[in-house]
Amino acid sequence: MRILIANDDGYLATGLAALVQACEGLGEITVFAPEQNASGTSNALTLGRPLNIFQARGARGHAVHVVNGTPSDCVHLALTGVMSQRPDLVLSGINNGANMGDDTLYSGTVAAAMEGYLFGVPAIAFSQAEKGWGEIDAAAATARAIVEQVLSQVRLDGAPWLLNVNIPNRADALQLPRVVTRLGRRHASEPVIRQTNPRGEPIYWIGPAGDARECGEGTDFHAVAQGRVSITPLQVDLTDHAALGLWAARTAQPAA
Numbered sequence: 001m002r003i004l005i006a007n008d009d010g011y012l013a014t015g016l017a018a019l020v021q022a023c024e025g026l027g028e029i030t031v032f033a034p035e036q037n038a039s040g041t042s043n044a045l046t047l048g049r050p051l052n053i054f055q056a057r058g059a060r061g062h063a064v065h066v067v068n069g070t071p072s073d074c075v076h077l078a079l080t081g082v083m084s085q086r087p088d089l090v091l092s093g094i095n096n097g098a099n100m101g102d103d104t105l106y107s108g109t110v111a112a113a114m115e116g117y118l119f120g121v122p123a124i125a126f127s128q129a130e131k132g133w134g135e136i137d138a139a140a141a142t143a144r145a146i147v148e149q150v151l152s153q154v155r156l157d158g159a160p161w162l163l164n165v166n167i168p169n170r171a172d173a174l175q176l177p178r179v180v181t182r183l184g185r186r187h188a189s190e191p192v193i194r195q196t197n198p199r200g201e202p203i204y205w206i207g208p209a210g211d212a213r214e215c216g217e218g219t220d221f222h223a224v225a226q227g228r229v230s231i232t233p234l235q236v237d238l239t240d241h242a243a244l245g246l247w248a249a250r251t252a253q254p255a256a
């Protein structure tokens, strides 16, 4: 089995190294990762300049194809010709912090996995609930266990699937219950942070993520808050199918 592993925190990130190390022995592992931290870059592709790839070693010595681009660039390049053989599975992470609810729309971690899914390759995005890499090896062992469990239940050569996994930063993560959840929702982000640079010019920082707004039973927020591992199956079809008839009526044109 060929596994492509990517991330968005950069090729030297602890979470990437822990995931690669934990997955050793599962198959032939190839790593593509961004040169810089690309958190929040979503599904961005770099179209306005060429990309470069150089070979390097990650935080725990694993070989990495380092791309001066986004997480989606990494997987896109790998799957459109740089990898000589197509992988059977794409893994992304382990992210430094949660990707729950609305985060999944901005997340480079989820986007890297989604890029594989869009190319028809099953994919899983892994994030740790709290920043700082606390208990990262327990999270990595949990990620491997989830990969092994999923692979025992589903073929890799069927229809692709995409999972978003959030793991509490706990030493006993491997023993925690795993629950399948739906995405919750956050409140809108906190206000912009205004500052002045040394030249007296205004600068602006994106404010912190909003608190959870829809975090009831069954959501990813609720599961993680209860000390469980959240597994959310994702889809990419953004069509609001329930609203098709409504908009057909609103935009109907008189018969010619």
Ligand SMILES: Nc1nc2c(ncn2[C@@H]2O[C@H](COP(=O)(O)O)[C@@H](O)[C@H]2O)c(=O)[nH]1
Binding pocket: 008, 038, 039, 040, 041, 042, 095, 096, 097, 098, 099, 102, 103, 104, 105, 106, 107, 108, 109, 110, 189, 190, 206, 207, 208, 209, 210
């Ligand atoms: N508005 C803000 N959103 C934030 C911030 N820090 C994180 N986030 C959200 O989390 C994900 C992280 O995902 P990643 O895989 O890209 O690292 C990010 O995409 C945002 O949705 C923040 O400070 N403000």
